[in-house]
Amino acid sequence: MKLLVFLFALLMGFLPQESLDSASANMQNTCVSKEFLLGKTHYEQDSTFVLISSEHTVLRKPNNYIKKETYEAFKKMYEAARQDGVHLVITSASRNFWVQRYIWEQKWKASKTADKKQRALEILKYNSMCGTSRHHWGTELDFNSPKLEFWNSERGKKTYKWLCENAHKYGFYQPYTAKSPNGRNRGYNEEKWHWSYAPLSAEYTRQYKLLIKPSDLKGFLGDDLVEELDIIGNYVFGIAQPNRSLLL
């Protein structure tokens, strides 16, 4: 019966835009490929991604693409923040497998730590192994600065307080929270700048659990440590979970 009412409302154009957005996101979520989850996506060729306007980001192509739904939600949040005197600037959005591999391997080669396991753990404080970054999905945004100095400044504290109080209204939450004995985040360090669009990212996390195995993570320096460091368990699933009210 609910479905009939929904279809009737859809036909008559009675549904509010939010419901239509949710419905289309639901439909897209039903077919997620392994390649997509691993970041093997060329965003400029994927019609579900859009370019972020220069008024919202300092990024240039090819890193300034984002899922349409994430961007629509961000724009509403941006405007609400602006009205409260908080300026949100996107400093990181989508990075595919190959961009992430470049970042990872640059850090790997530059590291002075001889022990490979220790080297990986140091890089993993703030960076992902290729194929495990949430930034692959077009659902993640970093705001303003990845430097702790900013987030400890007055402006940074005001920005973070605003995000904590308001981001959930637009579907965003902070997956990499402070670590604590009972905390859910057991992988990366806290990232106050990193916010995730939960209506999509929670679904991709669920699909990742179903489809991706450690043997799928290969093709980069240090990939022999994937199982030993339980990269999937600690860094893909060892994160704070979104409040259920954010999910579709």
Ligand SMILES: [Zn+2]
């Ligand atoms: Zn991030």
